[in-house]
Amino acid sequence: MNKSYTISISFIVALGGFLLGFDSAVISGAINGIRTYFQMSDWELGFSVGCVIFGAMAGNITAGPLxxxxxxxxxxxxxxxxFTISALWSATATTYIAFVTARIIGGIGIxxxxxxxxxxxxxxxxxxxxxxxxxxxxxxxVIGISVAYFSNYFLKDIEGESWRWMLGVETVPAVFYFFALFLVPRSPRWLIQKLNKVDLAEKILIRIGGNEFAKNTCEEILRGVAKKQAKGTYADFFSKRMTTIVIIAFGLAFFQQITGINAIFYYAPTIFEQAGGSTDASFLQAIVVGLTNLVFTLVAIRLIDKLGRKPLLIIGTSAMAISLSMATLAFNNAIYDFNTTTIEKIGDLxxxxxxxxxxxxxxxSQTEVFNTxxxxxxxxxxxxFKQNEIKNFISxxxxxxxxxxxxxxxxFAISLGPVMWTMLSEIFPGNVKGIAISIVGFFNSLVSYTVTQFFPWELSNLGPTIxxxxxxxxxxxxxxxxxxYVVETKGKSLEEVEELLIRS
Incomplete structure (x- = not known):
């Protein structure tokens, strides 16, 4: 088995994940710059950040059939x-419409x-x-998210419009990804299932795993083609027998995003500035957030097949509730002091x-400050004042x-983050899996957009405590x-999972 070759082509393809993570997080460092340059309201800022998810929904719907x-x-x-077009265009945009369009194009790539x-x-x-x-x-x-935070930190002090450099630097890995993909072979399963090119598929499989592996895999694919199930429909997805599966899928997709994870990733420096941190400190703290996400994603990958899906979800969601309560308590106990020192920090005379x-x-409370x-x-x-100055007064x-x-x-990184996608790949019957993941993925993106759209408005109007x-x-x-509702799928075959959920 040519393990190094298989790992190499898998790593090249997985660079799409790197660009996805980078594109999602890099906007966090550019928020103050784009808000000032395009003179955005809270609603416009939320849309300019969240509109990438509209593109992602379009990508979700079209990528599978294409x-x-x-x-x-x-x-x-x-x-x-x-990704390349989006990076270049968003970095050079001179109008709000052009900037949003560039972000949506990147979203389609995501x-x-x-x-x-x-x-x-x-x-x-x-x-x-x-x-x-x-x-x-x-x-x-998650590596892409971490690298984006590092990149933002090192580019933030560039004279002029540093936000353009933050967004434009994504061009480098995007161009590399484009050329590297030409070194990758076509999917042997696709070649057999769609084009019936068994000989070409076998040559690719021989390079991956040797003659015996290629022969056995080709035979397996051909058997699957011969007894392929009737393609599932939308009616099958929403049928009564699928009720338990649909509840689990939509529930996990909803709670993965509605609990605010993309608000943290997209607005990390803004949150830390709301807590009174300097610009330098807030960018450094965002880096720590990215590294934490990376480390605990590695932990999840190691534990998901050992500890199980449901235990990780229970541990993770419990800790999420506790940690968010801690943040609520911290902001609730904050004091806003108006004195000579804090008032002098205001830039507008x-x-x-x-x-x-x-x-x-x-x-x-921030509400009391705003009312006064x-x-x-x-x-x-x-x-x-709400957007730029309130941070100067908080203790x-x-x-x-x-x-x-x-x-x-x-x-989040040990629970809802990776476990949701793992369970979605396990709980749906094979004949409706493609339709099901597209529908649930679309819903997941829609909830994500809602969170990112409303977060700036929530901070300004409800305050961080609420x-x-x-x-x-x-x-x-x-x-x-x-x-x-969630059932454990660890150690069960896909057929066993289907029987368990359909029966229940």
């Missing part, structure tokens, strides 16, 4: 082109890569290596002058905030859902 028709490799090459890269790897990998090789994609996603009457006052400040400022000044246990966020990310309290309640509900 890869069936034209092949996995060609679709992956298209995603590399989309939607395609997240579905097709693991499918390709699973189709070329020998059974003994399949689990570890498919996990390369998830691992590359008119706002600074208008707030002088508050010198010597202290407030115990709003009558003193114009609408535009008040918006600027908070920032260490508790950092610990809470890191615990939350670690808990925002994190909402996420804490949702995390607690996710624990109850896991306890009541």
């Amino acid at each position: 890869s069936d028709r034209f092949g996995r490799k060609k679709v992956l090459i298209i995603t590399a082109i989309l 939607g395609g890569a997240i579905l097709i890269a693991p499918i390709y790897i699973a189709e070329i990998a020998p059974p003994k290596l399949r689990g570890s090789l498919v996990s390369l994609n998830q691992l590359n996603i 008119e706002i600074k002058t208008a707030l002088q009457p508050l010198n010597g006052n202290s407030y115990y 400040v709003k009558p003193l400022l114009s609408e535009n000044q008040f918006t600027s 908070i246990n920032s260490t508790l905030v950092l610990i809470a966020i890191l615990l939350y990310v670690a808990a 925002t994190f309290a909402i996420y804490a309640v949702l995390a607690a509900l996710s624990l109850l859902f896991v306890l009541k």
